Amino acid sequence: MKPKLISVLSLMLLLAPLSLFAASKNSQSVTFSRTITVGGTTIPAGDYKVQWDGTGNVTANIVRGKKVLATVPATVTGTKSNYDGALHFDGDTLQGILFKNATLEFNGSSAASASGH
Numbered sequence: 001m002k003p004k005l006i007s008v009l010s011l012m013l014l015l016a017p018l019s020l021f022a023a024s025k026n027s028q029s030v031t032f033s034r035t036i037t038v039g040g041t042t043i044p045a046g047d048y049k050v051q052w053d054g055t056g057n058v059t060a061n062i063v064r065g066k067k068v069l070a071t072v073p074a075t076v077t078g079t080k081s082n083y084d085g086a087l088h089f090d091g092d093t094l095q096g097i098l099f100k101n102a103t104l105e106f107n108g109s110s111a112a113s114a115s116g117h
Helices: 002-021
Strands: 025-032 036-038 041-043 046-053 056-064 067-077 086-090 093-098 103-106
Touching: 041 067, 046 067
Parallel strands: 036 093
Antiparallel strands: 025 046, 036 041, 046 056, 056 067, 067 103, 086 093, 093 103
């Protein structure tokens, strides 16, 4: 019994450092009620996922199904919001998205105030 326990613990200790290096993958659903532009790409109205890895300066992907429609540089902060999925626009250009536990700002814009969708 002891050799089995020791081998299980050894395996756990070997795998633990690998999880520390993995970036946290994040994904949130969002609905665009109208055609928008993000990162120079026109996105039609519909339901999408926004995916990014980690915090700080990241690359965000706008995804529908398995197809990435836009890839945009973004800044992710831990700023919390009462609005989950609130969109911030400058005209038809998406500047940021407020989620409950994170804020995404595209192209260095400020998503401090949300215009809604």
